[in-house]
Amino acid sequence: MNHIESSLASSPRITPAPVVCPVHPRWRLVLSLFKLRIGMLIMFTALAGAAVVPHESVTPWRTLVLGLSVLLASASAGAFNQYVEADSDRLMARTRGRAFASGALRRDPRWLVLMLGMLVGAVAAAGLVANWTAALFVLLGALTYALVYTMGLKRRTPWNIVIGGAAGSFAVLAGAAAVSPQMGPLAWLLALALLLWTPPHFWSLAIANHDQYAAAGVPMLPVVVGPGRAASIVHWNTVALVAISLVPLGFGAGWAYGLGAALGGAFFLRKTFALAREPVRARAMAAFFASMMQLSALILGVWLDAALR
Known part of the structure; x- marks a missing residue:
């Protein structure tokens, strides 16, 4: 009996293999920078803007590119917001787990280059596939959130979001202008x-x-x-x-x-x-x-x- 017990005690335990997440944690961190849930909502408002303007010649391709352009521009502005606000995000329980605030991702200036490239790509795609009026509204939406709200108004006035909220309005106008600049x-x-x-x-x-x-x-x-x-x-x-x-x-x-x-x-x-x-x-x-x-x-x-x- 003692022999059996000692054999069981000395035998190696079988440890279940760890469950591997299909998405690498670092990629999930990177994706979280871009506030994609907010970006999707803004994209839907842009598609609603396109839908309120009756026009028979609008192609699904133009609508798709416009929606993705708004999403990409919004993602760029959202990441910039997290980059700039990392220090204050650490002071709030709701935001201290964000990638830059927690230190999980380093605030390297190369991130700014990526954000700028995303915005330029979004504006260029909207301009080339739809028209440059739509592209202007895509640009204004991103700049309103990134510069006017994040850097200009957020820490200066309690009415910050009143003006910063124009970012969503510009998405609607971008969608409408993509169908017809007269809107x-x-x-x-x-x-x-x-x-x-x-x-x-x-x-x-x-x-x-x-x-x-x-x-x-x-x-x-x-x-x-x-x-x-x-x-x-x-x-x-x-x-x-x-x-x-x-x-x-x-x-x-x-x-x-x-x-x-x-x-x-x-x-x-x-x-x-x-x-x-x-x-x-x-x-x-x-x-x-x-x-x-x-x-x-x-x-x-x-x-x-x-x-x-």
Whole structure:
């Protein structure tokens, strides 16, 4: 018996082979730099901009290149934001795990060369395949986020995101201009809706994380005026957003768009009203996610209208 026990004790243990992730961790780090989820959302708004302009000669190739150009330009601006904000990102629990902030990737100037190359490629592709008006809007969207918001306004004013939100509006205009440089009122109204959508979207997130923004020294609206007043501003901003989002119905938008604008707007308003009455983290995050639902409903309505046209 002792012999058997000693044999078992001395025999090597079989260790299960480690599970290897199909994507190398370093590549996942690199991809995380580019804020691709935000980039995809901005690309979808550009495709919505293209869909609101009726034109029979638009090819799928042009639409694809325009969408990828907006995605590439957005990725470039998102990576630049992380490069510049690495020091302050370390002060916030929400962002300290980012690649540059955590030190997982070194802030080498060669990253800036890559970001510039991505932006130049995106603008060139939009200009050569679509037109240079669309390319200009692609450029303005990226520069608004990278320079105007990240380097200019973010640490100087609580209204930073109001102007920085124009990045999404430029994506809509890029999509519309790719179809026709004349665009039309529906494109401008959708761009205005995006401009009004951005502040309540980000301010809701900022209310949920206002202690972290305060610790990092970022003067987001809830830090400056307090979560209660900021929540009230979020609600009334959403009222203006929903009102503007319904205006396209008077300029030829179809029933599908109207349904998306009404249902998505009502849901967002319900959540921001609850936030204004009780400005706590749970309500703020509910309003944040409701903003995503509202924008998704708006975009789906635009696409369905275009499909039924």
